[in-house]
Amino acid sequence: xxxxxxxxxxxxxxxxxxxxxxxxxxxxxxxxxxxxxxxxxxxxxxxxxxxxxxxxxxxxxxxxxxxxxxxxxxxxxxxxxxxxxxxxxxxxxxxxxxxxxxxxxxxxxxxxxxxxxxxxxxxxxxxxxxxxxxxxxxxxxxxxxxxxx
Numbered sequence: 001x002x003x004x005x006x007x008x009x010x011x012x013x014x015x016x017x018x019x020x021x022x023x024x025x026x027x028x029x030x031x032x033x034x035x036x037x038x039x040x041x042x043x044x045x046x047x048x049x050x051x052x053x054x055x056x057x058x059x060x061x062x063x064x065x066x067x068x069x070x071x072x073x074x075x076x077x078x079x080x081x082x083x084x085x086x087x088x089x090x091x092x093x094x095x096x097x098x099x100x101x102x103x104x105x106x107x108x109x110x111x112x113x114x115x116x117x118x119x120x121x122x123x124x125x126x127x128x129x130x131x132x133x134x135x136x137x138x139x140x141x142x143x144x145x146x147x148x149x
Contacts, residue, residue: 009042009043009076010036010038010043013036013043013045014036016036016045016073017034017035017036017045018034020034020045020071020073021033021034024057028057028059030057030058032047032048032057033047033048034046034047034048034071035047035048039074041076042074042076043074043076044072044073044074045071045072045073046071046072046073047071052070055070055071056068056069056070057069057070057071061148062148064148112145115142116141116142116143116145116146117141117142118138118139118141119138119141120141122134
């Protein structure tokens with residue numbers, strides 16, 4: 001890559017880092033410095049910090065910490081040298097892993113909803129043709145999780 005192309009890539013990557021920071025602030029309310037770091041013939045856009053734990057972006061729902069997000073976008077210039085290409089490193093089968101993770105997550109959420117809203121779940125199943133026998137004591141709906149977020 002020519003020195004001019006490297007300089008252009010660096011400037012565009014730095015600008016993109018600022019846009020990612022603004023996006024995080026505007027959508028998640030998170031003030032996290034996003035930097036552009038040179039990695040050979042490309043740049044990585046990621047949160048600032050010397051260690052991986054410092055580079056995490058905290059995600060919260062209803063003010064409660066849910067998880068930490070790790071971000072690294074790898075950038076290079078396209079063949080024309082005028083536009084950024086953003087790539088994400090992955091391994092073969094990544095899409096299957098994502099799909100399986102979604103199924104596990106949604107199944108876990110569904111099971112929690114059925115435990116919380118047993119009468120509603122029974123009503124739906126009966127309307128679908130299931131014959132159900134209620135337990136001796138019907139548990140009151142647990143609505144607190146549905147009031148937040």
